[in-house]
Amino acid sequence: MKHELPQLKYALDALAPVISKETMEYHWGKHFQAYVNNLNNLVAGTKFESASLERIVRESSGALFNNAGQVWNHTFYFDSFSSNSKKAPEGKLSEAINKQFDSLDGFKEQFNKAAIGLFGSGWVWLVKKDDGALVITQEANAGSPLHSGSGIALLTVDVWEHAYYIDYRNRRADHLISWWSVIDWAVVERRYNNM
Numbered sequence: 001m002k003h004e005l006p007q008l009k010y011a012l013d014a015l016a017p018v019i020s021k022e023t024m025e026y027h028w029g030k031h032f033q034a035y036v037n038n039l040n041n042l043v044a045g046t047k048f049e050s051a052s053l054e055r056i057v058r059e060s061s062g063a064l065f066n067n068a069g070q071v072w073n074h075t076f077y078f079d080s081f082s083s084n085s086k087k088a089p090e091g092k093l094s095e096a097i098n099k100q101f102d103s104l105d106g107f108k109e110q111f112n113k114a115a116i117g118l119f120g121s122g123w124v125w126l127v128k129k130d131d132g133a134l135v136i137t138q139e140a141n142a143g144s145p146l147h148s149g150s151g152i153a154l155l156t157v158d159v160w161e162h163a164y165y166i167d168y169r170n171r172r173a174d175h176l177i178s179w180w181s182v183i184d185w186a187v188v189e190r191r192y193n194n195m
């Protein structure tokens with residue numbers, strides 16, 4: 001099975017100035033493409049050659065996992081944005097966030113704190129546990145809830161420097177403040193409701 005770079009549902013400049021067209025050209029067009037190419041090269045001739053991306057992420061390790069994990073994570077990440085994003089959650093997801101974090105602002109504050117505090121490269125996730133509770137997790141490098149089995153992924157931020165360095169240089173915190181305005185909460189609601 002040949003893995004492909006997923007097409008975006010918005011234009012490369014649609015998220016600017018929060019995420020610039022130049023960042024998209026490098027992050028989606030070059031970094032993400034490289035992970036896809038590496039995955040195709042590494043999976044050839046292994047028992048995962050015909051496996052779904054999800055199964056590779058769950059079961060593989062080493063370089064194969066690193067590249068498959070990055071493909072899955074980036075697919076999830078770039079699918080979370082919209083040029084016409086829903087600015088806040090409603091319904092069951094909103095209730096769950098208020099229950100766990102007191103408010104949407106309280107959630108954003110804790111999520112950003114985890115993202116600022118993640119040393120080096122990795123991803124911060126909002127995860128729905130089996131019992132329905134929400135939790136924020138930090139994953140190094142290519143980690144994800146799908147790989148660690150911590151629950152269902154709802155939202156993620158990429159804190160690898162390639163995600164923000166063109167636009168924000170070393171100011172990860174500034175990127176994280178502006179980042180929320182392009183998150184489409186309609187997408188996060190669908191994930192929460194398993195739709």
Ligand code: MN
Nearest residue numbers: 158160162163
């Ligand atoms: Mn990235």
